[in-house]
Amino acid sequence: MALMITDECINCDVCEPECPNDAIFLGEEHYDIDPHKCTECVGHFDEPQCVQICPVACIPVNPQHVEGRETLWQKYQRLQAAADRQP
Numbered sequence: 001m002a003l004m005i006t007d008e009c010i011n012c013d014v015c016e017p018e019c020p021n022d023a024i025f026l027g028e029e030h031y032d033i034d035p036h037k038c039t040e041c042v043g044h045f046d047e048p049q050c051v052q053i054c055p056v057a058c059i060p061v062n063p064q065h066v067e068g069r070e071t072l073w074q075k076y077q078r079l080q081a082a083a084d085r086q087p
């Protein structure tokens with residue numbers, strides 16, 4: 001599953017640098033997560049790093065992007081392959 005940030009977000013900035021996939025960005029109103037980059041930290045950490053650090057617990061599962069662990073693992077591998085192709 002990819003995660004999402006709700007409008008409870010207080011834009012405290014602490015989650016963005018913690019994401020190993022650069023999936024978190026500042027949207028129009030608050031921080032947001034690119035579901036195509038979020039692996040729920042699969043491949044990097046045992047727990048979602050953004051959820052661990054968020055002070056207001058506003059990062060639930062994105063119901064539009066429910067994915068199993070195998071799918072998340074494949075997404076991780078695609079992201080790694082793309083990163084390896086970067087100059």
Ligand code: SF4
Binds near residue numbers: 003020024039040041
């Ligand atoms: S769960 Fe992990 S990969 Fe997904 S947005 Fe949070 S820190 Fe990034």
Ligand code: SF4
Binds near residue numbers: 031
């Ligand atoms: S840690 Fe939570 S409150 Fe802070 S910017 Fe990220 S989602 Fe928003």
